Amino acid sequence: MSESSLRVVWVYPDLLSTYGDRGNALVVERRARQRRLNVTRIDVRSDQAIPTSGDIYLIGGGEDRPQRLAAERLRADSGLVRAAENGAIIFGVCAGFQIMGHEFVNDLGEREPGLGLLDVWTTRGEGARCVGDVLADIDPQLGLPQLTGFENHQGVTHLGQGVKPFATVQVGNGNGTGDGTEGAWRDTVFGTYMHGPVLARNPAVADLLIRLALDVNALPPADTTWYDALRAERIDATTRPQ
Amino acid sequence: MAGTESEPTGARDASLPARAKIAVTAGRVAAAVSRKAGRGSGSVIGGKVALKLDPDLLATLADHLDVVLVSATNGKTTTTRLIAEALRAAGPVVSNALGANMPAGITSALAGGTDARFGVIEVDEKYLAMVARDTRPKAIALLNLSRDQLDRAAETRMMAEKWREGLQNTEAVVIANADDPLVTWAASSCKKVVWVAAGQAWKEDAWSCPACGGVMQRPGDDWFCQDCGFRRPNPHWALQGTHVIDPQRGAWPIQLQLPGRANLANATSSAAVAAVFGVSPQVALERMRSVAAVAGRYDVVQYQGRDIRLLLAKNPAGWLETFSLIDGPPAPVILSVNALDADGTDTSWLWDVDYERLAGHPVFVMGQRKLDLAVRLEVAGLQFHVVDTLEQAVRMAPPGRIEAIANYTAFQQLRKVVAG
Numbered sequence: 001m002s003e004s005s006l007r008v009v010w011v012y013p014d015l016l017s018t019y020g021d022r023g024n025a026l027v028v029e030r031r032a033r034q035r036r037l038n039v040t041r042i043d044v045r046s047d048q049a050i051p052t053s054g055d056i057y058l059i060g061g062g063e064d065r066p067q068r069l070a071a072e073r074l075r076a077d078s079g080l081v082r083a084a085e086n087g088a089i090i091f092g093v094c095a096g097f098q099i100m101g102h103e104f105v106n107d108l109g110e111r112e113p114g115l116g117l118l119d120v121w122t123t124r125g126e127g128a129r130c131v132g133d134v135l136a137d138i139d140p141q142l143g144l145p146q147l148t149g150f151e152n153h154q155g156v157t158h159l160g161q162g163v164k165p166f167a168t169v170q171v172g173n174g175n176g177t178g179d180g181t182e183g184a185w186r187d188t189v190f191g192t193y194m195h196g197p198v199l200a201r202n203p204a205v206a207d208l209l210i211r212l213a214l215d216v217n218a219l220p221p222a223d224t225t226w227y228d229a230l231r232a233e234r235i236d237a238t239t240r241p242q
Numbered sequence: 243m244a245g246t247e248s249e250p251t252g253a254r255d256a257s258l259p260a261r262a263k264i265a266v267t268a269g270r271v272a273a274a275v276s277r278k279a280g281r282g283s284g285s286v287i288g289g290k291v292a293l294k295l296d297p298d299l300l301a302t303l304a305d306h307l308d309v310v311l312v313s314a315t316n317g318k319t320t321t322t323r324l325i326a327e328a329l330r331a332a333g334p335v336v337s338n339a340l341g342a343n344m345p346a347g348i349t350s351a352l353a354g355g356t357d358a359r360f361g362v363i364e365v366d367e368k369y370l371a372m373v374a375r376d377t378r379p380k381a382i383a384l385l386n387l388s389r390d391q392l393d394r395a396a397e398t399r400m401m402a403e404k405w406r407e408g409l410q411n412t413e414a415v416v417i418a419n420a421d422d423p424l425v426t427w428a429a430s431s432c433k434k435v436v437w438v439a440a441g442q443a444w445k446e447d448a449w450s451c452p453a454c455g456g457v458m459q460r461p462g463d464d465w466f467c468q469d470c471g472f473r474r475p476n477p478h479w480a481l482q483g484t485h486v487i488d489p490q491r492g493a494w495p496i497q498l499q500l501p502g503r504a505n506l507a508n509a510t511s512s513a514a515v516a517a518v519f520g521v522s523p524q525v526a527l528e529r530m531r532s533v534a535a536v537a538g539r540y541d542v543v544q545y546q547g548r549d550i551r552l553l554l555a556k557n558p559a560g561w562l563e564t565f566s567l568i569d570g571p572p573a574p575v576i577l578s579v580n581a582l583d584a585d586g587t588d589t590s591w592l593w594d595v596d597y598e599r600l601a602g603h604p605v606f607v608m609g610q611r612k613l614d615l616a617v618r619l620e621v622a623g624l625q626f627h628v629v630d631t632l633e634q635a636v637r638m639a640p641p642g643r644i645e646a647i648a649n650y651t652a653f654q655q656l657r658k659v660v661a662g
C-alpha cells in the first residue's frame with residue numbers, strides 16, 4: 001500500500017446497512033481525510049465480487065433474511081476470507097459480526113455457517129431482545145477509551161479460544177452470554193454488537209482501524225470536539241440512575 | 243367523541259344496534275372527561291372505552307360507509323386529507339383527520355360521522371390487515387414502505403409480508419405504488435389492483451427482491467429481479483412532472499398549496515382513489531387545492547417577527563423528500579431531533595440521511611439529540627451552529643424564510659413554541 005492512500009471497502013450495503021451502517025464508512029473516510037490521506041471508498045453490492053486489495057473492510061448490520069443472503073454470498077465469494085489472510089483490517093457490526101463467526105441462527109431458525117474469521121458462534125437468545133445504550137471498557141491491550149454504543153439484537157455470541165472479548169460491559173448486554181463480554185477480536189479482525197454508526201460515538205476505534213491499516217502507532221491529531229461532547233452526553237445518559 | 247371533522251348529532255346513532263349505541267355514548271363520555279382533564283382531544287381514550295364495551299363497534303360503524311383505508315410509512319396523514327377533500331365532491335366524509343390511526347382512534351373518528359357516506363381512514367401500517375378485515379373497505383391506498391423506528395417496529399420487508407397476507411382476500415380495489423417494490427409485493431396478491439407510478443425517491447430498503455432475495459436491478463425508473471422475474475407492473479396512473487396521467491392518457495395539472503414531489507405523488511394516488519368512486523381527476527385535483535397544511539405540517543408561522551415553515555420528517559425517506567422541497571441556499575435551516583419513545587430511541591437513522599445536501603445553507607441544530615446531529619453534520623463537512631432553543635436559532639439566522647425540519651416529538655415541541 002502506498003503510504004498516503006487508503007482503500008475502504010464497504011461490504012454489501014444492499015443487504016447489511018439497515019441501522020445507519022453507512023455512518024462507519026463515512027467516519028473512517030472523514031477521519032482519514034482529516035489526516036490528509038487519500039481515501040478510496042469501494043461499496044460492493046452483493047452481486048459484485050469482493051476485492052481482495054482493500055485495507056479496511058466494513059460489514060454492517062441487517063435484518064434476518066438479508067443476513068442469511070449475505071452469508072451465502074460471502075461464502076461463495078471468498079474475497080473477504082482471502083483479504084483477511086492477507087492481513088486486511090476487518091470491522092463487523094451486529095449481523096456482520098455474527099457472519100464473521102463459525103455459525104449463527106438464520107431467519108428460518110436453522111444453523112447457518114459463517115466465514116470463520118473469528119472463533120465465535122452465535123445462538124438465538126431465549127429472553128427479551130437486547131435493546132438500548134451500552135457502555136463498555138475496551139480490551140486494555142488496545143489502549144482505547146470506553147466504548148459507547150447502542151445495541152439491538154437477539155443473538156447470543158459465544159467466544160472460543162482464538163479470540164479475546166473486544167470489551168467488557170459496564171451497562172448493557174453485549175454478547176448476551178451474561179459474562180459481560182462485548183464483541184470479539186484477534187489481530188486485525190474485530191466484531192461488535194454496538195450496531196449502526198458505532199464509530200460516530202467512538203472515533204478512537206475508527207482511528208485504530210486507520211492506524212492498523214497504515215501500520216503506524218500514532219496519527220496526526222484531528223479535531224474531536226463534537227464527538228467528545230456526544231460521548232460525554234451518552235455516557236452520562238447511560239450511567240445516570242433511572 | 244372528538245377527532246372528527248363533523249360534529250356528532252346523534253342522527254345516525256338511532257340506527258345503530260343497542261350495544262353499539264351504548265358503546266358510542268360511553269366513548270363520548272370518556273372522551274369528554276379526558277378533554278376536561280386537559281389530556282388532548284380524548285379521541286383515543288373514547289375509542290378504547292367504546293371498543294371494550296362493543297368489540298364489533300368498528301365493523302358496525304363502518305357498515306354504513308364506503309370505507310377507504312390509507313397506509314404507508316410516509317404521507318398517510320396528508321393523503322388521507324387529500325382523498326377526503328376529493329370525495330367530498332360525491333358526498334359527506336368522515337375521517338380521522340387528526341392522525342389517530344390505530345383501532346381506538348379510528349373507532350372514535352367513525353363514531354362522530356353521523357350522516358357521512360364515505361369513511362376515509364388513515365391506518366398505522368401494523369394495523370392495516372386488522373382494520374381492513376373489520377371495516378371491509380371499498381378501496382385501500384398503499385403508498386410506500388421504508389425503514390422507520392427500527393428499535394421497535396417490525397422489519398420493513400416483514401411489514402410488506404404482513405400486508406400481503408392480510409390483504410390477499412380483500413374485496414377492495416387496492417391502489418398501490420408500482421414504483422415501490424415492497425408495496426408492489428404486498429399488493430400483487432390482491433384481486434383488484436390499480437397501479438400508480440407515484441415514484442419513490444428512497445431506494446435503500448428494496449435492493450433485495452421481496453419475493454426471492456435476489457439482487458434487484460434498477461435501471462432508471464424501472465426495477466426487476468433477474469432471478470425470479472418479479473418486476474414493476476405497468477402503471478394505470480402516473481405522476482409525470484406536475485401532471486396526473488389517467489388510464490386514458492389524459493393529463494391533469496396538479497396545483498397544490500402543499501409543497502414537494504412527495505405531495506404530487508400523494509395527489510396522484512388520491513386522484514386514482516377518487517376515480518374508484520366516480521370522482522373525475524379534474525374535480526378531485528381542484529378540490530385538493532384547498533388543502534394548505536395538514537396537522538401543522540408545511541405551515542408557515544410567524545415567530546419573533548420571522549417566517550418559519552414547519553416541516554415534519556420522521557425517517558430517512560421522509561428527510562430525503564423534505565430536502566427536495568426546501569428553499570435553496572442561502573435559506574436558513576433549523577434541524578431538531580429528539581429520541582423519545584414516540585420517535586424511536588435509536589438515532590442511527592441519522593446516518594442514512596444525506597445531510598450533505600444542506601451544503602450552502604446556514605444550519606442550526608437543536609433538540610434532545612442535537613449532539614448526534616452535530617457529529618453527523620461534522621462528518622458531512624458542513625458548517626453549523628448548535629443551539630438550545632428555537633429563539634436562539636431564529637435570532638442567529640440570517641434574513642429570509644426559515645425552514646425548520648424536525649422529527650415527531652421535536653415537531654410537536656416547535657409547534658408549541660411558535661404558538662406561544
Ligand SMILES: [Zn+2]
Binds near residue numbers: 468470471
Ligand atoms: Zn426475485
